[in-house]
Amino acid sequence: MAVYRRGYQRYQGPLTGYWARFLVAPRFAWERLFQQRQVVILLVGAMIWPLFCAVFIYLANHSELWAGLGGGFKNFLEVNGKFFLVFMNAQAVFAVLLAALAGPGLIASDLANNALPLYFSRPMSRPDYVLARLLVLIGMLSLVTWIPGAALFFMQVGMAGRGWFSENWRLGVGVVAGFLIWVLIVSLVALACSAYVRWRVVAGGLVLGFFFVLGGVAKMVNTVFRVEWGSVLSPTAAMYQIWCDMLDVETPLGLNTAECIGTLVVLGVLLVVVLERKLRPVEVIS
Amino acid sequence: MTTAEVIFDDISKFYGEVLGVNRVSLRIPPGITSLVGPNGSGKTTLMNLLTGLILPDRGSISVLGVSPRDPETMMRFTGYATQYDAAPRWATGFEFITTGLLLFGCSRAEAEEKAWKALEWVSMTEAAHRKVAAYSKGMRQRVRLAQAIAHNPQVLVLDEPLNGLDPLVRAETIALFRAWAAEGRHVILSSHVLQEVDVISDQVILIANGMIVAEGEIRGVREEIHDHPSQFVIRCRDASRIAALLFNEDHVTEIKLNDDRQGMLVLTKDREQFARALSRIALAGHEIDGVVPADENVDALYEYLIGGGR
């Protein structure tokens, strides 16, 4: 009985295309996310401020509506770097809240229920998995960040004309690129936190705590050493400084932009390392 | 002797809208008692109720006269190996059992001695000093068994204890259960497989959809449900013809023809009338190769009691 001859043979038939396979995970995850009531409420809430901003842009471009109101108003109603900076700040907060709410469900429950072997027994590698999860978050956070940002920018371009665009195209690039960096950082933080604690609700708290505590740490360093560079330790402050630079706005922080970029890069690398170490289908217990 | 029994009195448990168990009343005497039922029938629910891990919505439970709401007294003489395949991440198998025993008020030396003995019972001494979280499934199963019996309980509750054990260990474990029951203790275990526990149990409780379908010895159970149709397998040449004849009889409720038309399964409400009818048919010249009762074995019983209940 030469049973051993019929050894295992791996599947050699055709596979679906890489991207089709890759997109399976986000597709279903999005569907699930939008079924959560809290997520939808938060998403809707995040749209209020962009609407206000749209009204602002409309007013700014229709001076006839407030012509009688004097000059101070004119300075206030100007669509410039500061305007976009204020807009970005508000949306950045929503991005963090959304990530804290929706992010942990993506990875923590997979780890807690030992679902990773299930993914990796399909033609999907570990980086694929992380990228797919990242894509889910980035996609969702985009809805509240650079997409409304770009929409506002083009609304302003449409109303103010080409001349404005050729003078201020940097603002558009700044808004989109600045938001993309932030979204990437926030998503990475959310994924790393949930991979680290494997517990959905605590991971959500950890995401918030991460930004809170680092803000506190930065402030502490500043007061004890009587310096300003401590703010670099807070990703929020570092990001703010980079945005200010992109949007040509003077900052009160007095940070060095290169250092800020450095901090964010280091932070990103650390988060990736956490993901690489914690996202394993089996854990060796010693 | 009321206090020597485990008593469920009209117990109901709902998980939200999902039925766990419904109006269960049971008296379980010492000896090996097996809870048998398909997945989701409520075996674990019953055992968790018995040990106080969950609380009933209705009714009361008494374990040798003590309520599960008083774990301090009850868990002294009760051991439970759950179905949850988990163990503390921090502990080795030996520490895990020792810590449990310390809570009984044992001194450390005493606890270690008892823990070692329990590990010997389940042949786990070799891996005793490795982390439980690093054990294989069967090893974890055994260490949980050891944890349940380490304090010599009077009532031993085991949820699917034979699951995941290799044949050798399985035989040893069954022998252990027998020895415990012989000392007059309660051994209550659960299984999906009736044959597996049929031979070792003093008593079987069949459960489906959260309700007790039958209890007692297998044979006794069979007799109790006398109004249930008996099943016979008939082997013959001309099956469709005989089927037509049998169908005229009042007591025959159902006939299933085999695909090969060489036999059939007959359900009848009355064995004696069925026997007479058969002899009439045979006398009329129809050839019948054999008649076998189909439900004397446990499978058929299980199929009938539980399959029908779904």
Next chain:
Amino acid sequence: MTATISFRARQACTIARVELRRAFFSKRSFWVYLLALFPAVVFIGHGIEAKIDRQRWSAKGFTPAALLDGIKQGETSEAVRGRLGTPVSDEKWDHRRRVLREGSGKDSEPRVWEEKREQRRRLTYFDGRRRADLWFENGVLRSKSIRPLLNLEEDRQVFAGLFQYFYLRLAIFFGCLGIFMNLFRGDMLDKTLHFWFLAPIRREVLLLGKYAAGLVAAVVIFTGGALLCFAAMLWPHDPGEVQVYWQASGLSHAFWYAAAAALGCVGYGSVFLAAGLLLRNPIVPAATLLLWEAINGFLPATLQKVSVLYYLQSLCPIPAPMDNSAPAFIRMLLSPAEPASHFWSVAGLLALTALVLVVAARASRRIEISYSTE
């Protein structure tokens, strides 16, 4: 065998020992240690920096104090250097930014951006006790700060602020959240809580045992951290000055800081233990609590008293300096309630804790094992 008090106490000790090992040595506690010890590390860093600066600058010679005080706004860097001599440190860097060109963008003129380059420079002088930092923009003095290299009075204020804003609000809050929530919820997550329930112990004893373990761990870590930080704050200062302070009020300050940290663990610990036991999603109340404690300062005085932080702040020996980066109108809104007396603070906190623990104990009797719904 009837269970006596001492038997139950022994059981609680056994539980506490097991849990303590987990609280102190599990990998996750690393973060709790980091939270607790980071402030001390920062103060030590500050001390080392000051000592090194003093040593290096002393070697370069002192600038007379009167000259330092005579520097005026608008002087050029060369003039200052000429008068005061070589500074102990001299840094130059370029600052670039894009600005609108003068006159462009006005009326219908198109806007033209141009890169503006500024030369910035910082000169530092040292008179043996004070350092003077002078910032120049394009060679003209823009701002200056003259302050003692090490100032005990100021450092004590910094410590007071740090203790209240960072230590109590963030470190102890999140640390206790981590430690105490883990006690029950962690077991549920690991699917091991039933092992405790299957031992012959009353649920109340289990609760107390776990609480005791969490409390010992938290108090040791955070009180230790606070005292270490206090010591680190004093360390670089002149021993004579420290001696005077220590004899006058230092000892009692240290005591009350330690007490506030310990009581913070007691209070927050019980709240998080109960939250972990009662609620499926404890993050929502935790966030609510954090928010409540954060906006606490803006509330009317009576409402302020309904928070752990109020009592803890009443225990702190020095009121925290107001955060002066906060906008003025926010600072106006802050109306700190009259602090409670020490006795009432301690009593209030202990009463709150006892109440929460009683509620938790009653709830623990109704806890059911249900791992599937995590």
